Amino acid sequence: MGLVIQKYGGSSLANTEALNAVANSIVSRFKQGDALVVVVSAMGKTTEDLLRKAREVSQTPCQRELDMLVTAGERISMALLSMAIQAAGVEAISFTGSQSGIITTNDHQEAKIIEVRPQRIQEALDSGKIVIVAGFQGVSLEREVTTLGRGGSDTSAVALAAALAADACEIYSDVDGVYSTDPNLCAQAQHLPSLDYKEMKTMALYGAKVLNADAIAFAQRAGIEIRARKTGEGRRESVVRRGGDGRPAFVAVVGLKQVTRCLGLASGPSLEQTFVETSGARMVAAHLSGQDVELWLDRTNIPEDASDTLHAIAKAQDLKAYDCSLLTLLGLTPDRRISALEEARMLFKEASIDLLATRVVDEGINFLVGSDDFEKGTTLLHAHFVEKT
Ligand code: ADP
Ligand code: ASP
Ligand code: MG
16 A cells, blocks of 8 residues: 555546546545545636636736636635545545645745645545645745646645655546657657656657646656556556666657747847746747847747737837747757758758748757648658657
8 A cells, every 4th residue: 555646637627527537536546545645736727717817807917816816726626526535435635735735935826836744634644534635836935825837736746745755646637648749739649658857847848738847847856756647547657757768769749839939139138037027928948149139938828818918028129029839859869950950941841831940959959830830840740750760
C-alpha cells in the first residue's frame, strides 16, 4: 500500500457524468489499498467562462478579484467529487488550496509555491479518508487567495507529492501520455513512453499543454516522477523523470497557435516589460540588436481581444505587429539542425506555406507561420522529421 497523488484536469471533469466516472475509478483504486490525495481542476471550460464573465463587468479586472473568482471553479469540482465518493460509500473530504497549506507568493494570477504545510491532509489520510484538493490555488503569507497561472493544477499535484513524500504522482487528462506532436492534430503522432524533465519542460513551453512547464520544473527540483495517463483507460503512460530512458534522439514538433510578432526600431527602454505587463502575454522570444527589435508574444492564456491590445501597444511604440503561429521542431543534434532548417524551408515552399521567420535555438528550430498554416505546418514537419526517421 502506498500514497498516490492523482490529478484530474478539466477535460476529465467535463460534466457530472464524467465526474461520477472519475469518482468510481478513485473508489476502486482506494479499495485496492492505496491512500489517495486527488487534485482537481475546474470542470470543463469553467475557468474560461469565469474569465469571460469578469470581462463582461470590467475591461481591467483587478487581479486579486480574478483570483477570488477563478478559484471558485476548482472548489466546485472538489466538493462534487467528494460528494460522489461519499455516495459510493467511501469517506472523503475536500480542501481548498489554503486549507491544504499551499503557501504561495502574493503574485495574483502567477503565484509561486513557497512551501506546503499539509497537516490537515495528513490527518485526514491518517483517519482513512480520500482527500480531494482544489488545484491551481494557494494562499499567500498576506492571507490572500492566489492562483498559480493557467494549467497550474499540475503544479499543485507535484507540490503535494513532494510535501507528502508520495509514492507516485499521476496526472490524468484526455490523452494517454505525451506524444511526438499533439495527437489531436496529427494521427501519426508517436507515443513517448519516457521523457527527461528538460525535454518535457521545453515541449510544454513551446505548446504541448498536456503537462504544465512550471509543474515539470517543480518536479525536477524535487525529484518527483510524473506519470501522464488517460482518465479511465488502460495503463499506457508517459513517465517524466531524470535522464529519460536513454533514447538516442528525441524529436518532436510542438506549436503555439496564437502568437503576435512585433518588429521595428526600439523607441525606448523597458519595451518588453511594457508589452508583457499591459497585455499579460508571455514573451517567447525577444531579439534586440542595436535599434532593431523583434518580439514574439504568446497569447494562449490571455483573453481573445488581447491581440488588439498588443497591436495598440505596438502602434504606440511605432512597431509593426502581426498575428501568426509558432511551430518548433525540438531535438536533433546541433549539426543536424543546419541541414534540417534548409530541408524545412524547401518543404514549406513546396506546400506553399509562407515562412515568416526562423530561429535556431538550443532546443531546436522555431518557425513562424501564418495562423492558417498551423495544422498543415505541424503535420508536414512531423511527417518529414519524426515519421521518416
Ligand atoms: P487537462 O484539461 O486534463 O489539464 P489539457 O487540455 O491541459 O488537459 O492537456 C491535454 C491536451 O494536450 C490534449 O488534449 C492534447 O490535445 C494536448 N497536447 C498538445 N500537445 C501534446 C503532445 N505533444 N502530447 C500529448 N498531448 C498534447
Ligand atoms: N482551471 C485552471 C485553468 O484552466 C487550472 C488548471 O486547469 O490546471 O487554467
Ligand atoms: Mg492542463
